[in-house]
Amino acid sequence: MKVAVLKGGRSLERGVSLRSAARVEDALERLGHKVVPIDVGSDLVKRLRAEEPEVAFVAMHGVGGEDGTAQELLEILGIPFTGPDAAACARCIDKVMAKAAMRGAGIPTPDSFAFTQTAFRELGAADALADLEGTLGFPLVVKPSRGGSSLGIKFAGAPTEVPGALIAAFSYDDRVILERFVAGRELAVSVLGTEPLPIVEAIPDGGDRYDFEARYEIGRTRFVCPADLSPTERAAVTDAALATCRALGCEGFARVDLILAADGPWVLEANAIPGLTDTSLLPQAAEAAGMSFEELVTRILDMALAPSAA
Ligand SMILES: Nc1ncnc2c1ncn2[C@@H]1O[C@H](COP(=O)(O)OP(=O)(O)O)[C@@H](O)[C@H]1O
Ligand SMILES: [Mg+2]
Known part of the structure; x- marks a missing residue:
């Protein structure tokens, strides 16, 4: 079977993706499939149209590949692909949305608050930090809403450590979560x-x-x-x-x-x-x-x- 392996992209987890893909390509070849490796970039749609794979193996992690973007294109092109559909990927990549869905379904997920960079810049969110710190207690966990491989995650042991942790998380996403430490x-x-x-x-x-x-x-x-x-x-x-x-x-x-x-x-x-x-x-x-x-x-x-x- 002709299998396109989608990998790389511009995500911060590009390196992990290339390692996942290398292992998958190797296995597919040993299984006798014809492998078309595609390092995902601006020619993705053209390459998929030209190669006409029977199926795409999505070996991408993080924003761009795990968030539904590539999946959406594969759905438009009618190419079957591995892993969840575009909508599910979009829900999973975004911890704010995912946690809301979990709460809605009665699944225990640690208490958290989410803020955008705009909330800090334009709405004075910093003034609310003491209240939420009181609710969550210390240590608390600060993480970018969309991320992975623990990138941008910091534990704050005291109020003085929160601003630095927020800045670190904001360098990965414009929405961050402050979460109760479990x-x-x-x-x-x-x-x-x-x-x-x-x-x-x-x-x-x-x-x-x-x-x-x-x-x-x-x-x-x-x-x-x-x-x-x-x-x-x-x-x-x-x-x-x-x-x-x-x-x-x-x-x-x-x-x-x-x-x-x-x-x-x-x-x-x-x-x-x-x-x-x-x-x-x-x-x-x-x-x-x-x-x-x-x-x-x-x-x-x-x-x-x-x-x-x-
Ligand atoms: N609320 C929490 N309490 C304790 N540890 C946490 C918490 N959130 C994250 N961690 C630690 O950080 C790691 C990565 O967090 P996770 O939410 O899985 O994000 P990522 O998408 O980066 O994997 C976890 O495996 C755990 O070790
Ligand atoms: Mg994790």
Whole structure:
């Protein structure tokens, strides 16, 4: 089959996308498919028209590829593609919208407030910070609404740290979230078709828990799959993840990030196009379920070609 692999683009997660795509291309070739690699740019529509792929494998992360932009074009061109549809991607990429949808569906997601840059510049939002800090408490988490790979996320331990964290987050998006910090175990549930894959736990190994750059260096975070959970915990976490996928419309293929606190799971976000690199969580979860990377890629392609068979 002729498969276009969409990758790269101008997203801040371009590097991760290229690594996901390299692994996918390799697997597709080994499976005997004809691979058309496309580094997404201004000639995307022309290239797709010229190549006429039977299906597109979207291996893009972040704004531009995971937010529904590329998916919208694929829908217009009538090319089946992997992963959630444009609308679901648009919901997942935007944490403000995603969290609102979760709340609407009764899914526990940490309390938060969202602000645009305009609110600070033109509406005096800074004057409201003390009130919301009182509601959320410290530490609190500041993050860009649309982002990924922990880019632009900072923990503020005191009011003096909030302005700096806001500036950092605003350099990634013009809307930011201030969120209640949830202490607990960090879990990720990958969903493939109707089934949740074994749950992955990310365990930071010492160091500064809040320094993401350090944490994602090789060896600073240990991943355990399947996570050591009681049947009750596993059921609660899985239910929250599946409910999140339903609420956001990304059933079939997604990874839900949650924190399991003493009072149960709290959903942080759903990733419409989870990473597929050799250190990514979805492939690790698939492997724990006894699925090779080739089998995983085949399942993802099959769902694109026959969505109802998911
Ligand atoms: N409210 C929170 N409480 C505790 N840790 C958080 C919270 N929000 C984010 N984090 C930490 O930051 C990481 C990235 O946050 P997430 O919301 O998943 O954004 P991203 O899209 O960057 O992955 C999480 O995996 C977790 O380690
Ligand atoms: Mg995440």
